[in-house]
Amino acid sequence: MFALVDVNNFYVSCQRVFEPRLEGKPVVVLSNNDGCAVSRSNEVKALGIAMAKPWHQMREVAEQHGIIAYSSNYALYADMSNRVMSILRRFSPDQEIYSIDECFLGLDAIGRDHTELGMEIRQTVQKWTGLPVCIGIAPTKTLAKLCNHLAKKHSRFAGVCEWAKLDQATQQRVMQEVTIGEIWGVGRRLSVKLNEDGIFTVADLMKADPETIRMRYSVVLQRTVMELRGQPCIDLEDVAPDKQQILCSRSFGQLVYSEHELAEAVSTYVARAAEKLRRQQSAAGALAVFIRTNPNREKDPQYSKHVLVPLSQPSDDTLQLTKAALWVLKRIYKPGYAYAKAGVMLLELQPNTGIQGHLFLESADPIKRANLNETMDKINRQWGRGTLRLASAGFNHGWKMRQNNLSPCWTTKWADLPVAGG
Numbered sequence: 059m060f061a062l063v064d065v066n067n068f069y070v071s072c073q074r075v076f077e078p079r080l081e082g083k084p085v086v087v088l089s090n091n092d093g094c095a096v097s098r099s100n101e102v103k104a105l106g107i108a109m110a111k112p113w114h115q116m117r118e119v120a121e122q123h124g125i126i127a128y129s130s131n132y133a134l135y136a137d138m139s140n141r142v143m144s145i146l147r148r149f150s151p152d153q154e155i156y157s158i159d160e161c162f163l164g165l166d167a168i169g170r171d172h173t174e175l176g177m178e179i180r181q182t183v184q185k186w187t188g189l190p191v192c193i194g195i196a197p198t199k200t201l202a203k204l205c206n207h208l209a210k211k212h213s214r215f216a217g218v219c220e221w222a223k224l225d226q227a228t229q230q231r232v233m234q235e236v237t238i239g240e241i242w243g244v245g246r247r248l249s250v251k252l253n254e255d256g257i258f259t260v261a262d263l264m265k266a267d268p269e270t271i272r273m274r275y276s277v278v279l280q281r282t283v284m285e286l287r288g289q290p291c292i293d294l295e296d297v298a299p300d301k302q303q304i305l306c307s308r309s310f311g312q313l314v315y316s317e318h319e320l321a322e323a324v325s326t327y328v329a330r331a332a333e334k335l336r337r338q339q340s341a342a343g344a345l346a347v348f349i350r351t352n353p354n355r356e357k358d359p360q361y362s363k364h365v366l367v368p369l370s371q372p373s374d375d376t377l378q379l380t381k382a383a384l385w386v387l388k389r390i391y392k393p394g395y396a397y398a399k400a401g402v403m404l405l406e407l408q409p410n411t412g413i414q415g416h417l418f419l420e421s422a423d424p425i426k427r428a429n430l431n432e433t434m435d436k437i438n439r440q441w442g443r444g445t446l447r448l449a450s451a452g453f454n455h456g457w458k459m460r461q462n463n464l465s466p467c468w469t470t471k472w473a474d475l476p477v478a479g480g
């Protein structure tokens with residue numbers, strides 16, 4: 059038996075925890091560079107504003123209805139996510155963190171009534187973090203997802219929907235009402251194809267012959283059919299697999315022309331990627347850098363280049379990786395273009411054990427270097443990202459993301475700590 063716990067309108071809800079005045083008001087959180095809506099409060103959804111709607115297109119509606127917009131505050135969301143996940147861990151030893159605001163729990167080892175347990179989870183998360191969650195409970199992960207969808211949609215479930223507690227007539231009706239686009243793992247493109255084959259609802263897909271589905275579509279969709287019929291095919295993944303590649307890329311807040319500024323951005327991205335690399339105790343065997351102009355500015359001359367270089371030794375050293383990345387940048391940079399985005403990717407990741415002893419490492423003493431990186435990570439963890447950085451990462455950062463409506467980092471910065479009373 060599985061439970062899927064999902065925070066409602068996660069980013070918006072995080073903002074509301076620290077600013078209760080936002081309760082009941084239409085609120086959106088915008089993507090990087092304040093581009094489009096990535097989280098919407100129910101009030102905003104009710105206004106018919108779709109996910110990923112560009113902010114500049116909803117300015118007018120926003121003014122009319124007093125929509126309050128925030129820049130994404132990932133430091134806040136990541137911290138709130140950790141709090142929710144550690145609370146959920148108390149309720150079941152079997153936990154799979156599926157995304158920043160979603161988590162599967164295995165309930166097989168838990169003897170009590172599952173709906174009651176769900177209610178208690180919900181109340182605890184609400185009380186301890188201030189965040190509202192909905193919970194779907196079912197014999198398969200796919201059905202648990204579906205139940206979560208129902209719990210969100212229908213207030214009569216009071217936030218917890220358990221498949222086994224629905225009578226058969228209700229189960230049937232739900233299957234006929236919910237469209238396949240809502241099913242876990244069925245994306246938009248697949249929906250279109252299924253529609254062409256006359257499959258529109260969950261009920262249609264359940265009735266389809268699994269073997270035919272496998273041949274016509276994929277073994278993955280066949281599993282989905284089995285799961286909808288109540289046969290578990292997808293198990294919990296207890297340990298999130300280590301990333302096979304690490305990408306750090308951003309669109310710039312303003313166009314960038316000089317190599318110097320691109321180098322600042324690339325250095326900053328390498329530092330972030332290398333930090334992630336060390337956190338999962340990997341080393342990179344190759345590194346790629348890309349830079350590009352904005353293809354939407356059709357009148358501008360366009361340029362885009364992506365170059366991958368193998369490293370002579372796998373490395374997790376910020377200094378070495380930065381050196382390699384800037385070497386690549388020097389070769390791909392062309393003056394005269396308005397650059398809109400750059401990125402760094404670390405590839406051919408491998409465990410970093412045993413690579414420190416190489417005799418001919420070109421860098422300084424590898425042990426000293428490892429200590430330096432470790433110290434840098436510690437300082438940056440405690441004092442905030444980028445507190446200690448290479449000079450090549452620069453100071454001005456005119457290229458940084460636009461975040462005009464960024465809220466304070468209430469839970470991760472001492473200076474932003476909220477003050478109660480008065």
Ligand SMILES: [Mg+2]
Binds near residue numbers: 064065067159
């Ligand atoms: Mg959610």
